[in-house]
Amino acid sequence: MEGELVQPAPEETPRDANPANVGLELFGYVGIEAVLDQMRIKTMKTGFEFNLMVVGQSGLGKSTMVNTLFKSKVSRKPTGPGYEERIPKTVQLQSITHVIEEKGVKMKLTVTDTPGFGDQINNENCWDPIIKYINEQYEKYLREEILISRKRKIPDTRVHSCVYFVPPTGHWLRPLDLEFMRRLSKIVNMVPVIAKADTLTLEERAEFKKRVRGLGRESVYPQEDFDDNSDDRILNNKIRDKIPFAVVGADKEHQVNGKRILGRKTKWGIIEVENPAHCEFPLLRDLLIRSHLQDLKDITHNVHYESYRMQRLNESNRLALSPINGLLGKDEVESDL
């Protein structure tokens, strides 16, 4: 080691030192990549949370779809005789929470159902309770976050994804659908699906999608602005081409070719839910669970929650703190995502 007398170097802080960070070569194995395993172990120990909301008119198969997605009786609809499903007078939101585990990964799944949406004669502002609910969850998280002594892990009840069920009319999106999707895609990740798609033939399905894609395209998930790199963009473009997915839900198993398969049995054949040739349910499941779940959560946290927080902190500079009133009428003022 040369013992040269060097002048004392100027003090540098990480922020303004070495603006071009020096990239160095490692001469041998150090073990940095073990951090991935550490991360994996840690996250498996703490578990995950996922909050899903399903919105659509009654009778479109929302509960069945959720059961099919998670392969279990997440929402139990009693089907005994003498039970009439009452359509509620206003939109209500019901949340059910379950803990499911698969291969050591624990997930706390919360499904929020919205009976009464779009069922009344006058459906004006039927989206207000939903918007209020979503904002309430953001508010809860915000309050926890700005406490002085806050919890180690803030419970996350924010809605990560909203699946909107479009009735398979075969023509266009209805004004209610357009209004709802427009308003909600600004505050939550919106995934529209065509419900009960077994009423459309493949040609009708393609026609419907073509018409729907032009009209209801505004910033549904996955949003184009958040593609990180070109790989993501290619993958997401493929997904965007297929949106909205035409899905069929089923929770009964039938025998097909000697295998037990989830499907709907009709007199003219069995519709296999997991067959990509029959319906696009596998695509929806892959999007929601297998490939983009973490991405959904990240975008909710980094984009939607941040914009809510920014708005909330800005407006509290002007008026005193008041209970949430659902940001009604401020939708037009919000910036586009």
Added chain:
Amino acid sequence: MASSEVTRQLQNDNCRPLSLSGHVGFDSLPDQLVNKSINQGFCFNILCIGETGIGKSTLIDTLFNTSFDDRVSTHFQPNVRLRAQTYELQESNVRLKLTIVNTVGFGDQINKEDSYQPIVDYIDAQFEAYLQEELKIKRSLYNYHDTRIHVCLYFISPTGHSLKTLDLLTMKNLDSKVNIIPVIAKADTISKTELQKFKIKLMSELVSNGVQIYQFPTDDETISKINATMNGHLPFAVVGSMEEMKVGNKMVKARQYPWGIVQVENENHCDFVKLREMLICTNMEDLREQTHARHYELYRRCKLEEMGFRDTGPENKPVSLQETYEAKRHEFFGELQRKEEEMRQMFVQRVKEKEAILKEAERELQAKFEHLKRLHQEERMKLEEKRKLLEDDMIAFNKRKAATELLQAQAFASTPSVTLKKDKDRKNFM
């Protein structure tokens, strides 16, 4: 107001476990998370505290198996400074942004009272920067370059006796702000038996003085056993070297002495491998989490309480940060307005004064003008008088002249012929 009714169907205790009848696929969640992290890259900040020449830079070079460009410093620094450098390392597909902060001049001064203060200030400054970013209204936390110190390697000199007072003092001041891992530097100067005694002495001194060093976590079954054994080996006795020697038939990193070769990666010779294991391979993530969840939260809580924010108001009602912030804002605005008023008053005052002065000056000027005018008038009148006198004189003179000429003419008239002839002659001559 139609409120949204959220009916949570409580089963046993808020959520019931559900059994799956098939493969759903969310077991890929940890992989999704890991992939995202790989894309983002990791960040790790190490602070090395130790006297000059104790081997900090060499150890870091050896730990990360690369040669960071670090200059050798002299012993004649007037005070302790910190020098931070950031490097980007990559191993297979994991990118690590490593920041190494070195203390320059630690333990060199004659008076070492303030040696630890710059270090504490530096750590606090990093927490403060993060807190500022978190409190911003428009913030971007997910691509914020985290500069908070995740681990502090404290280099103890191998005297073989006990901790120095400076070491105790510094560690005591730092243990609530950062994860401290003490290491015994230049461990090849201590023999094995002395080393055992030294370690026991060090640990007992640390415990009896209430210094909380970082304990490797033992709550996860996969790593609890190894962590527990490692906890017993603290502080690690390390030797650093980047020079390679041939031992047996391999090239290993070692230090060569006339009496033998000290191999860095030989567990019998020193604890370097253990340190690398613990620091990087097993607990890097936990170190980061402890920094964020414990030390940073503590700092945040203290800082916000200092600023006057509370979680509960005077009647023990929960007061949110917003309300306190609002109140403070009002206060601040009031103060601001008051100051503005003051300044405005002062300004008006000054203007008045200036006006008065100017008016004075104007008046003086006016008076002078009048005075001069009067003088001028007087002069003029005097001159007028003089002129009149002169004119009178001239008239008087003319009169006298006329009178004299008349007399002369009369005198000429009494002898007219002579004069007439003379005149005629004179005229003929002319």
